[in-house]
Amino acid sequence: MKRTLLGAVAALALSSSLAVADYPEREVLGVVMWGAGGATDTVARAVNPAAEEALGKPIVVLNKSGGAGAISTAFVNAAPADGYTFLYGAENPQLHPVMGVSSLDYSSFYPVNILGRGVAVIAVPSDSKYKTMADLLADIKANPGAVKMGSTGPGGLPSTISALIANAADFEVTAIPFGGEGPGLTAMLGGEVDFMPSGISAAAEQIKAGKMRALAVVNPSSVDTLPNVPPITDAIPGMDKFLPWGPFYGVFVRKDAPDDVKAVLESAFKKAAESEQFTTLMANRGNVMMNISGSEAEAFLKKWQQVTVWALQDTGAAKVDPASLGIKRP
Incomplete structure (x- = not known):
């Protein structure tokens, strides 16, 4: 009985390990929240080849603009939380709640990598x-x-x-x-x-x-x-x-994606962001490299949101009071 139980536990651990090792088993979809030719699209397509190489599978890039990024954000949020659909996003969702565009912001996502910020x-x-x-x-x-x-x-x-x-x-x-x-x-x-x-x-x-x-x-x-x-x-x-203030560019996956899948994506994009081709493009475009993830990225996102939404509130541009959303003045 004991041997049977231990065997079952070992088999479960092995199957879990294999499942992680198999990710990704097929191509992955990277959804760009803006149209072709824009800043977010340029950054996404620059980092994509090195990320594909690190993942070992193709990353299909899909431009899905509209609603100041709200359409693509909702699309990725509605996809299965399996890591096969992620967002190549910019700063816009951090403003959507106060602008009355959408209730979704990056608190609903996991920041795989904040690649850099622009001027x-x-x-x-x-x-x-x-x-x-x-x-x-x-x-x-x-x-x-x-x-x-x-x-x-x-x-x-x-x-x-x-x-x-x-x-x-x-x-x-x-x-x-x-x-x-x-x-x-x-x-x-x-x-x-x-x-x-x-x-x-x-x-x-x-x-x-x-x-x-x-x-x-x-x-x-x-x-x-x-x-x-x-x-x-x-x-x-x-x-x-x-100031300083500016747009930022990152990779986001649903927050409830498996931790091991997040780790695979994190590792792939950290390596991709260090590639010579990508760092050269970012420098040539005047962007500041960041290459941060996890809790460090979450802290950055929170501070950026606080500064920006309260500036919008103070000018009368905000549609919803940030305080009512629990966003504290910085």
């Missing part, structure tokens, strides 16, 4: 009449609501930066939403909007090619990627209290 720019077409950030601000102040800003919807990077600026300067603009930074910047070049806040990673190539001009970097100092572009604090000193 944003205020971009205009190269032939724009705005030569400096001061020019843009002066026109906005003189013509409230007349200047058109490219956006990605409530809670997206442009709308958040707009709220931060509005907390420190006159900034009444008309936001025109698009399905991601890539489509928005393309529309800006076509004359549909006058300017657009964007991550450097989405705009850098167009800026270097001379098709766009960056009026300012949303940072307390200039950055190596665009050394001649002044920090936004030169034109808006009051922005200093919000």
Whole structure:
């Protein structure tokens, strides 16, 4: 009887070990929350090859934009918690509850890896009449609501930066939403909007090619990627209290996925984030490498959310009081 029980326990342990060793048994789906060509898509597709190699199975990349990232977040949350569907996400879900977009934020997910954070720019077409950030601000102040800003919807990077600026300067603009930074910047070049806040990673190539001009970097100092572009604090000193701030990019899986599956994904993406191809791309795009996971990543997510949602609340941009959601003022 005792030998039988011990044998059963050993068999169970062996089968559990084999199940973990077998993950992933097939291809994995990586869902990008924004459209092709945007900053999140660029980061996802850059890290994907090294992650595939580390996992030993293909990772199929699916762009699923809409709702400022809410559609893709809900899609991954509704998928089985088996690790075969994960999210290539940006910062947007951390704002969804206060923007009334969705009740889902990253507290419902496990941060496999926060790959890095970006620095944003205020971009205009190269032939724009705005030569400096001061020019843009002066026109906005003189013509409230007349200047058109490219956006990605409530809670997206442009709308958040707009709220931060509005907390420190006159900034009444008309936001025109698009399905991601890539489509928005393309529309800006076509004359549909006058300017657009964007991550450097989405705009850098167009800026270097001379098709766009960056009026300012949303940072307390200039950055190596665009050394001649002044920090936004030169034109808006009051922005200093919000900085450094910027978008971030990460890999998220359902929180209730098996711990061993999370560990496999963590290991794969940690290795992928250290690959030369990925680190070079991140540096060239002006992004700051992070490569953190677990409790360290959760602490980062919590602090980022606190700072940002209360900035939105203070400018009147939040639809739901952060305090009612249990988010404490930082």
